[in-house]
Amino acid sequence: xxxxxxxxxxxxxxxxxxxxxxxxxxxxxxxxxxxxxxxxxxxxxxxxxxxxxxxxxxxxxxxxxxxxxxxxxxxxxxxxxxxxxxxxxxxxxxxxxxxxxxxxxxxxxxxxxxxxxxxxxxxxxxxxxxxxxxxxxxxxxxxxxxxxxxxxxxxxxxxxxxxxxxxxxxxxxxxxxxxxxxxxxxxxxxxxxxxxxxxxxxxxxxxxxxxxxxxxxxxxxxxxxxxxx
Amino acid sequence: xxxxxxxxxxxxxxxxxxxxxxxxxxxxxxxxxxxxxxxxxxxxxxxxxxxxxxxxxxxxxxxxxxxxxxxxxxxxxxxxxxxxxxxxxxxxxxxxxxxxxxxxxxxxxxxxxxxxxxxxxxxxxxxxxxxxxxxxxxxxxxxxxxxxxxxxxxxxxxxxxxxxxxxxxxxxxxxxxxxxxxxxxxxxxxxxxxxxxxxxxxxxxxxxxxxxxxxxxxxxxxxxxxxxxxxxxxxxxxxxxxxxxxxxxxxxxxxxxxxxxxxxxxxxxxxxxxxxxxxxxxxxxxxxxxxxxxxxxxxxxxxxxxxxxxxxxxxx
Numbered sequence: 361x362x363x364x365x366x367x368x369x370x371x372x373x374x375x376x377x378x379x380x381x382x383x384x385x386x387x388x389x390x391x392x393x394x395x396x397x398x399x400x401x402x403x404x405x406x407x408x409x410x411x412x413x414x415x416x417x418x419x420x421x422x423x424x425x426x427x428x429x430x431x432x433x434x435x436x437x438x439x440x441x442x443x444x445x446x447x448x449x450x451x452x453x454x455x456x457x458x459x460x461x462x463x464x465x466x467x468x469x470x471x472x473x474x475x476x477x478x479x480x481x482x483x484x485x486x487x488x489x490x491x492x493x494x495x496x497x498x499x500x501x502x503x504x505x506x507x508x509x510x511x512x513x514x515x516x517x518x519x520x521x522x523x524x525x526x527x528x529x530x531x532x533x534x535x536x537x538x539x540x541x542x543x544x545x546x547x548x549x550x551x552x553x554x555x556x557x558x559x560x561x562x563x564x565x566x567x568x569x570x571x572x573x574x575x576x577x578x579x580x581x582x583x584x585x586x587x588x589x
Numbered sequence: 590x591x592x593x594x595x596x597x598x599x600x601x602x603x604x605x606x607x608x609x610x611x612x613x614x615x616x617x618x619x620x621x622x623x624x625x626x627x628x629x630x631x632x633x634x635x636x637x638x639x640x641x642x643x644x645x646x647x648x649x650x651x652x653x654x655x656x657x658x659x660x661x662x663x664x665x666x667x668x669x670x671x672x673x674x675x676x677x678x679x680x681x682x683x684x685x686x687x688x689x690x691x692x693x694x695x696x697x698x699x700x701x702x703x704x705x706x707x708x709x710x711x712x713x714x715x716x717x718x719x720x721x722x723x724x725x726x727x728x729x730x731x732x733x734x735x736x737x738x739x740x741x742x743x744x745x746x747x748x749x750x751x752x753x754x755x756x757x758x759x760x761x762x763x764x765x766x767x768x769x770x771x772x773x774x775x776x777x778x779x780x781x782x783x784x785x786x787x788x789x790x791x792x793x794x795x796x797x798x799x800x801x802x803x804x805x806x807x808x809x810x811x812x813x814x815x816x817x818x819x820x821x822x823x824x825x826x827x828x829x830x831x832x833x834x835x836x837x838x839x840x841x842x843x844x845x846x847x848x849x850x851x852x853x854x855x856x857x858x859x860x861x862x863x864x865x866x867x868x869x870x871x872x873x874x875x876x877x878x879x880x881x882x883x884x885x886x887x888x889x890x891x892x893x894x895x896x897x898x899x900x901x902x903x904x905x
Contacts, residue, residue: 524880530852542863565721572741
């Protein structure tokens with residue numbers, strides 16, 4: 361009887377120690393908690409008709425007075441540009457300038473031109489060199505150049521208008537905030553619009569990449585292995 | 590009672606039992622068991638490391654935390670970050686929005702393989718700097734083949750190469766995610782808006798999910814991620830880009846600390862060509878729905894039955 365009492369008390373003691381130990385841990389944890397801010401349940405009420413805050417405005421280049429860079433700088437270090445009308449006010453418009461084979465000449469001869477069979481005056485306005493010209497002859501401000509591109513590049517325009525062409529940033533949810541979109545000439549040089557070739561950034565350094573590199577170097581160095589490159 | 594015990598012991602000693610009586614043996618065994626049980630109870634303390642606080646250790650699962658307790662936890666994490674790095678960060682708990690299921694589509698026709706998305710991910714999500722970690726891996730693929738095993742990640746020439754196409758791969762936020770079903774402790778799960786998340790404080794680092802993912806989209810923190818204090822992104826989410834501890838899994842969350850506030854993910858904003866399209870799959874007017882309806886769309890490894898929320902498409 362006493363033996364049984366002793367055993368049960370030992371077992372009870374062990375259980376007490378286990379529970380007590382964990383209670384002590386839990387208790388100290390609870391006392392160290394710092395009172396923090398109350399977080400509201402994040403599911404905010406969405407009003408029935410959310411207000412559209414951000415349309416999807418294409419980024420408009422500043423309405424500038426275009427100049428051609430001379431490569432010179434003035435006394436304050438600012439680049440010196442020449443306004444179009446400095447020369448073109450007296451020149452007779454050459455409708456064939458820039459056509460394939462001819463290429464830009466004179467003051468513009470260093471410009472790289474590769475935009476199909478267009479001549480300079482397909483897009484530039486011979487009546488007003490500070491503006492552009494739509495295909496039907498209407499004048500177009502430089503800031504609205506996108507309309508000029510859209511005359512020919514239908515699929516790209518369609519994709520652009522549906523958000524699947526051209527970089528953007530801001531909000532996917534237009535009820536929460538605005539979105540700013542690139543315009544055509546942010547990425548494409550209008551005179552040579554093929555997308556430029558880039559040097560990739562951020563070479564991978566993870567294990568998988570290093571292993572792949574090691575394998576490739578090994579197969580390139582061993583004479584028996586077929587060269588996949 | 591005491592007298593009686595004393596009498597008993599006297600009697601047994603006199604009976605010639607000495608120290609090796611049955612009673613003493615039981616006492617010794619009992620004491621040993623008790624001590625062993627106590628040692629077992631406090632054993633986790635011996636595995637204590639400097640970066641694990643008592644509160645971390647005793648913290649409940651994300652889903653079991655009340656909003657108040659989670660607020661306490663996030664305030665504690667902000668304070669720890671302040672102590673360890675000196676940076677004031679804000680850790681938020683961003684919940685799925687009702688009526689939103691995220692989808693992502695990537696245009697293989699115009700991706701040039703510049704890897705700016707991978708770099709933006711690296712910066713936005715406070716990735717380990719020495720290992721150059723990122724949730725995005727850009728594969729250079731042979732035209733005419735979708736064999737991922739032939740995709741190269743090490744390309745270092747000018748891009749795009751006209752004989753190749755470029756395929757960024759990240760978490761596909763599957764509707765049937767194999768990574769979730771293999772997790773032995775439910776530290777990773779799929780949320781209502783489709784994002785598969787990880788509770789870094791619940792993960793035990795077994796890496797089953799990494800093995801289960803057919804897209805190689807999960808990353809393991811072999812070391813405590815090192816981010817210079819000046820480069821830490823202070824806009825953090827509990828389930829996304831807060832500074833991770835060592836030994837836990839992590840993965841792309843579509844930048845939920847941004848996307849659940851209506852913003853575009855960092856990789857999309859970094860894309861110079863607009864190859865990436867992000868939006869709400871439940872909104873018929875969204876751009877992502879237009880792409881799914883009008884473009885030639887496919888999902889990666891469809892035969893795995895994972896039902897991704899990430900789509901690839903071609904122009905024309």
